[in-house]
Amino acid sequence: GEKDFFAKVFYKMIKQQEEEKARLAYIEVAESLSQKRKQVAGQLDKAVSGELPALKLAQAVFKTEIKKRPETEWNALGIDDVSFLVSTNKGQPLAPIHKVASGGELTRFMLALKVNLAGVNSVETLIFDEIDTGVSGATASRVGDRLAQLAQGNQVLVITHSPQVAGYGKSHLKVQKQETENHTITTVQVLNKTERLEEIARLLSGEVITQKSKEAAAELLKNN
Numbered sequence: 001g002e003k004d005f006f007a008k009v010f011y012k013m014i015k016q017q018e019e020e021k022a023r024l025a026y027i028e029v030a031e032s033l034s035q036k037r038k039q040v041a042g043q044l045d046k047a048v049s050g051e052l053p054a055l056k057l058a059q060a061v062f063k064t065e066i067k068k069r070p071e072t073e074w075n076a077l078g079i080d081d082v083s084f085l086v087s088t089n090k091g092q093p094l095a096p097i098h099k100v101a102s103g104g105e106l107t108r109f110m111l112a113l114k115v116n117l118a119g120v121n122s123v124e125t126l127i128f129d130e131i132d133t134g135v136s137g138a139t140a141s142r143v144g145d146r147l148a149q150l151a152q153g154n155q156v157l158v159i160t161h162s163p164q165v166a167g168y169g170k171s172h173l174k175v176q177k178q179e180t181e182n183h184t185i186t187t188v189q190v191l192n193k194t195e196r197l198e199e200i201a202r203l204l205s206g207e208v209i210t211q212k213s214k215e216a217a218a219e220l221l222k223n224n
Helices: 002-051 103-116 137-150 193-205 211-220
Strands: 061-068 080-087 125-129 155-159 173-179 184-190
Touching: 002 061, 002 080, 002 103, 080 103, 103 125, 103 137, 137 155, 193 211
Parallel strands: 125 155
Antiparallel strands: 061 080, 173 184
């Protein structure tokens, strides 16, 4: 009776002391991590912002927001709630990136992020869709160049209609839809060097491929 009661009280006290010790150790490490996050957040914002004009997001603003979570939401990743905020138009207030960026804008923000975080993330394959929406010429070429840089350490799959972007790829797959009387068939064809030149020439000039478009395609492919 009494002996068991005091044993339980003693055990409870020891357990509470251990829990408090673990809590304080967690807070110390988490606070240190939080400070480091705040230090590098400004560097990341500056680096990402430097990429945006070339990706036709010259009026965009990018900011990393770090807020402290309620204690009930602390976890193995720390005490911070980290959000990426953006404004895509001049004078527009900052808001979470997924709420204000369109599909094309979102992929370009992601590209700017991934280029600056290359080697940090463990993701091996990255897929970009609509990244060339609303861009062409020199801007599309810059997008292609950044994708090629990213592909040095990751597998990058890009769905594109831009000849400038396609020209940077190491391989080229042509996706086509064919409609029959009863259904639609999607085919994927791996292009050889000649077929690839023809396809990029078609992207440049439309269905009628000209000699000039072939020459332009060859220029885009000169490094592949």
